[in-house]
Each structure stands twice: as C-alpha cells, then as structure tokens.
Amino acid sequence: MKTYRKHLLAALSALTLGATALGAHAQTTDQSAPQARHGMQHEKLTPEQREQFRAQRIAKLHDELKITPAQESAWTAFVNAMQPPAHAQHDRAAWTHLTAPERMAKMIEMQKQRTAALEQRQGALNTFYSTLSADQKKTFDEKASHFGHGRFGHGHRGNTAQG
Known part of the structure; x- marks a missing residue:
C-alpha cells in the first residue's frame, strides 16, 4: 500500500511540474506572439490602413536605397507595376454547379x-x-525579399525580419 501511495505522489508531482513547465512555456510564447502573428494582424487592417502601411514601406525602401534623381522615373514605374492586384470576387454558387474537370480548368x-x-x-x-x-542592389536584395511573393509592401507571412 505504501508503494502505491509513493507512486501516486510521484505521478501527481510530475503532473504538477509538467503543468508548471507548460504554463511557463505559454508565457514565453505569448511574449513573442505579437511578432509571430504579424501577418495575421496585418490581414485585419482596413484597406486604407493597408495602403498607408504600404506607402510607408515604399517610402522607407526609397530612402534606404538612396534613389538618385536619374533613377526616380524607373523607381516610379517599378512601384506602379508592383501595385497589389485587385481581389476578384468569385461566385461560389456558380462553382458548385461545375463538374470537377470544369473546376480544374477554371483553376488552371x-x-x-x-x-x-x-x-x-x-x-x-x-x-x-x-x-x-552594386550597393543599392545589395540593399534591395536584403530589404525587398518579399517582392517574389507579389505582395509589395505587405511582407511575407511569418517573416518578422522585414521592417
């Protein structure tokens, strides 16, 4: 009987320690959560806030690159080409009436x-x-890595190194 109590006491102690460790881990995780959730918080912005955020990032990159007057027209053309695409609204009801091959063809x-x-x-x-x-290219490569994702000024989800 004493052995049973010792095992029970040991198990309860282990559970208590595990719960404490889990709680400490949760607190540590919560402190870093704003950085990890950066992309999700950004998705909750209004279109006006997103555009303002994008404009700030464009201005910051412009300053970091030290764009010369001779490069200004190329910069402007580049920024205009990188405008986020309009999000097309899809008629979900119409998609439900399509066959699987027709849906695949539409997706393609x-x-x-x-x-x-x-x-x-x-x-x-x-x-x-x-x-x-060469120096500007190096800066651009470091600061604008998210251009490959087609989300100029929005960054890549989970990438908190972007500033």
Whole structure:
C-alpha cells in the first residue's frame, strides 16, 4: 500500500511540474506572439490602413536605397507595376454547379492569369534593378525579399525580419 501511495505522489508531482513547465512555456510564447502573428494582424487592417502601411514601406525602401534623381522615373514605374492586384470576387454558387474537370480548368486559367501578372512584374523589377548600383542592389536584395511573393509592401507571412 505504501508503494502505491509513493507512486501516486510521484505521478501527481510530475503532473504538477509538467503543468508548471507548460504554463511557463505559454508565457514565453505569448511574449513573442505579437511578432509571430504579424501577418495575421496585418490581414485585419482596413484597406486604407493597408495602403498607408504600404506607402510607408515604399517610402522607407526609397530612402534606404538612396534613389538618385536619374533613377526616380524607373523607381516610379517599378512601384506602379508592383501595385497589389485587385481581389476578384468569385461566385461560389456558380462553382458548385461545375463538374470537377470544369473546376480544374477554371483553376488552371486563373493560375495562368496570375503567372502572366507575375511575369509582368518581373519585367518591371528587372528594368528597375538594372538601374541600381552594386550597393543599392545589395540593399534591395536584403530589404525587398518579399517582392517574389507579389505582395509589395505587405511582407511575407511569418517573416518578422522585414521592417
């Protein structure tokens, strides 16, 4: 009987220690949560707030790159080409009436449109990038890594190093 009590007491102690450790871990995780949730918080912004955030990031990158007057027109063309695409509203009811092959064909067509838009952005990026000095290219490569995701000024989800 004494052995049973010892085992029970040991098990309760282990549970208590585990719960304490879990609570400490949760507190540590909660302190870093605002950084980890950056992308999710950003998604809750109004369109006006998103545009303001985007404009601030554009201005900051412009300053960090030290764009010269000779590069200004290429910069402006680049920024205009990198405008976020309008989010098309899809008629979900219409999709439910499509067959599986028709839905797949629609998805392929939408993907082709996205690819064409990315190729157009790549052209603008290449044109602008060719006007940069070696130091500017290095800065651009470090600061603008999220351009490949097609979300100029929005950053990449989970990437908290972007400033």
